[in-house]
Amino acid sequence: MSNITDLSKESNPVNPQADQVCSGFSLILPIYNEEAGLVATLDHLQQAFHRMNCPYEIIAVNDGSTDRTSELLQTRREIRVIEHLINRGYGAALKTGIRHAKYSLIVITDADGTYPNEMIPRLVALAQSVDMVVGARIGANVDYSPLRKIPKWFLVRFAEWITDSRIPDLNSGLRVFHKQSMEKFLKILPDSFSFTTTITVAMLTNNYVVRYEPIDFYSRKGKSKIKPIRDTLRFVQLILRTGLYFAPLKVFLPIAGVFFSGFLFTLVQDLFVREDLTERTLILLIAATQMGMFALLADMLDKRT
Numbered sequence: 001m002s003n004i005t006d007l008s009k010e011s012n013p014v015n016p017q018a019d020q021v022c023s024g025f026s027l028i029l030p031i032y033n034e035e036a037g038l039v040a041t042l043d044h045l046q047q048a049f050h051r052m053n054c055p056y057e058i059i060a061v062n063d064g065s066t067d068r069t070s071e072l073l074q075t076r077r078e079i080r081v082i083e084h085l086i087n088r089g090y091g092a093a094l095k096t097g098i099r100h101a102k103y104s105l106i107v108i109t110d111a112d113g114t115y116p117n118e119m120i121p122r123l124v125a126l127a128q129s130v131d132m133v134v135g136a137r138i139g140a141n142v143d144y145s146p147l148r149k150i151p152k153w154f155l156v157r158f159a160e161w162i163t164d165s166r167i168p169d170l171n172s173g174l175r176v177f178h179k180q181s182m183e184k185f186l187k188i189l190p191d192s193f194s195f196t197t198t199i200t201v202a203m204l205t206n207n208y209v210v211r212y213e214p215i216d217f218y219s220r221k222g223k224s225k226i227k228p229i230r231d232t233l234r235f236v237q238l239i240l241r242t243g244l245y246f247a248p249l250k251v252f253l254p255i256a257g258v259f260f261s262g263f264l265f266t267l268v269q270d271l272f273v274r275e276d277l278t279e280r281t282l283i284l285l286i287a288a289t290q291m292g293m294f295a296l297l298a299d300m301l302d303k304r305t
């Protein structure tokens with residue numbers, strides 16, 4: 001359940017000479033126990049948007065915070081606040097914000113001060129000509145935990161193989177996309193931190209145009225909500241699920257190939273060593289055939305839907 005408190009006030013263009021022009025955007029800010037950096041982030045966002053010749057709204061989704069986050073939000077009359085009565089997850093907060101956004105262009109960022117929100121006007125401008133712009137954390141100043149880099153490297157390589165695309169940043173939380181495109185995927189997007197990972201794979205496997213713009217990344221204010229082992233396992237699970245959903249041939253054909261290679265190996269043994277056709281060889285042939293047919297059927301269903 002969501003308790004919606006409308007504290008919105010549409011922000012009009014302040015500077016008519018501003019160098020960024022767009023039809024308007026909704027910024028979604030998912031928040032869970034971010035009292036340490038929330039006020040600074042909101043001030044930073046408004047400062048960044050001050051020169052934009054572009055209407056916008058800021059939607060803060062308070063995802064069941066138990067600290068002073070809700071109290072701080074109630075003092076901000078220039079934003080729209082949506083309250084989750086319980087903590088439902090990062091992805092769930094984003095989906096709530098997207099459903100309530102009034103503009104067709106959606107911007108997401110974090111409330112912990114890690115992202116350079118002054119880059120948002122540039123990302124919004126770039127998004128006018130592509131389907132999604134991702135702030136890739138490959139800039140000159142990136143403070144990223146080495147412990148998280150190791151599993152992420154393998155996840156990115158696997159995602160690149162699934163999507164046939166180069167992915168400089170798989171799960172950046174600073175990005176801009178079009179609401180109409182994203183609504184097609186909302187039902188399959190997870191409620192957890194894996195939202196951004198899944199959205200990247202979903203967009204790339206469906207041939208949307210994704211642009212990566214280098215950005216810096218700073219140390220967060222407050223305690224991190226990421227649990228490396230648990231969330232890495234969830235990332236793997238979700239990438240596999242998304243791969244099955246959008247690129248079934250990529251997942252099933254290699255498995256069929258392994259079975260078929262095993263069939264050829266045992267067939268040679270049967271012909272030249274045992275001089276008899278064994279059950280193992282027949283089972284491997286049947287498994288390879290069934291897996292190959294299943295891959296083709298899954299791909300056909302994917303193309304139809």
